[in-house]
């Protein structure tokens with residue numbers, strides 16, 4: 001027997017009903033080989049996975065295993081997080097997206113295209129598990145990782161993120177809804193590919209897309225009243241526009257802007273302490289330079305304002321400690337017209353000639369931290385890392401672009417060029433390195449640490465909106481989750497194997513923030529002590 005706590009709703013207030021249910025039935029006698037045993041089968045499955053050489057073959061195997069035997073798939077994920085996450089998520093999911101129309105075997109998720117405009121509700125109602133739906137990752141495929149416009153081939157990113165919701169936060173598999181919106185693609189290669197699975201047309205105009213998005217969100221709320229929406233990998237202008245237009249009307253967040261902001265703030269809080277211990281400079285004196293000023297760069301910049309405010313700086317003082325560089329160089333007012341989202345961090349204190357060379361910019365700003373969200377492979381070259389190392393006893397260098405092949409810098413190089421001093425976190429994983437007889441560990445500054453716990457907290461609180469305070473709480477929850485052992489190894493993020501524990505901490509912080517903001521509709525959770533709340537969160541996690 002399994003004990004089940006079911007939330008029941010009465011007059012908008014949630015109560016818990018305790019019931020028990022029998023364990024899942026075994027297949028009838030004769031339908032499994034005589035010596036079949038689940039624990040041995042787990043070994044068989046991991047051996048089959050490891051026998052495949054290419055990442056994409058492993059991805060296909062895991063995708064089929066998930067379809068055939070979701071329990072075993074998630075069991076393997078949970079017991080081999082460090083090995084399997086890079087296969088179902090970045091970097092391998094990037095290859096899966098690029099090749100999606102060629103490796104496609106079976107439909108998974110929901111496709112809503114511009115041809116459905118006017119009938120979107122009807123399409124959504126075709127989803128087979130409407131009542132169970134709690135979390136949807138929605139992409140329009142217009143900026144998948146750093147790989148650009150992949151159109152409907154972006155579906156694997158929604159699927160991969162949702163697999164991490166299940167593995168990392170115990171969201172029930174049947175509660176997840178991957179959605180890919182097909183509004184056309186400007187990817188020439190795909191438009192000419194006879195196997196491409198999306199509409200063979202260019203992206204529609206922004207005005208038409210906005211009408212589509214209004215209808216889509218309205219129908220989502222009507223068809224799935226308990227659903228939280230995560231916007232994923234929309235091109236930057238749309239990412240900002242749709243977050244702003246919908247976040248006050250529906251429970252939703254943008255992972256690239258807010259999730260990435262939260263994960264980097266968290267790692268930065270820990271990294272800055274290590275760097276300040278080495279330099280003796282106060283935390284408030286950190287200076288942060290970004291290469292890349294898109295949804296991720298600006299989203300992280302906005303969230304890092306909290307780092308300085310936590311040190312007692314005013315909003316204006318916080319903003320002055322952040323510099324942004326885009327493809328045209330340092331962003332400053334006198335440079336001329338610029339996209340709306342870049343204006344907030346545009347410098348008013350520089351009016352010289354355009355400054356493009358990254359080393360020159362570093363020598364001018366003297367940053368303590370260099371963050372990459374530019375999609376430019378190798379942009380943090382030897383000269384850049386050495387310049388940062390000459391300025392700082394422990395330079396903070398976070399090449400955060402995905403997937404691995406677009407990373408601004410590899411961990412091995414960063415360690416060598418900084419003579420082992422670098423404090424490093426990257427968007428996609430790198431192996432640990434030996435230097436001077438010590439083992440050095442790279443952090444993975446990826447929103448995968450945040451969204452499972454943020455989503456779980458928002459779902460359990462039945463939040464009517466995802467507030468800035470909830471996003472910040474997820475970040476602080478993560479930065480406080482480091483154990484003494486992890487701190488002793490100079491880690492800035494916890495080990496991924498502890499993801500469920502971390503997601504519990506994050507979810508609790510998010511629920512408390514939702515309560516404070518008054519957006520929680522599960523008001524009975526307000527009366528729980530912190531220990532009871534953590535127990536409640538754990539009890540809600542699905543276990544394969």
Ligand SMILES: NC(=O)C1=CN([C@@H]2O[C@H](COP(=O)(O)OP(=O)(O)OC[C@H]3O[C@@H](n4cnc5c(N)ncnc54)[C@H](O)[C@@H]3O)[C@@H](O)[C@H]2O)C=CC1
Pocket residue numbers: 143144145146147235236255256260263291292293294295296297325326327328329373374375376400401402403406426427428445446447448
């Ligand atoms: N680690 C993580 O958790 C996350 C990482 N990312 C990664 O961040 C990257 C950027 O994403 P978005 O901001 O949404 O994309 P985007 O395309 O909007 O932004 C890229 C930015 O880099 C700048 N850039 C391009 N070439 C440059 C050059 N040569 N020198 C300097 N700047 C240059 C562009 O001007 C733009 O400001 C992607 O690789 C994405 O995978 C995004 C979200 C989360």
Ligand SMILES: CC(=O)C(=O)O
Pocket residue numbers: 090144145146233255256401402427446447448
């Ligand atoms: C990690 C992620 O969300 C991205 O690279 O877009």
Ligand SMILES: [Mg+2]
Pocket residue numbers: 145232233255256
């Ligand atoms: Mg993303």
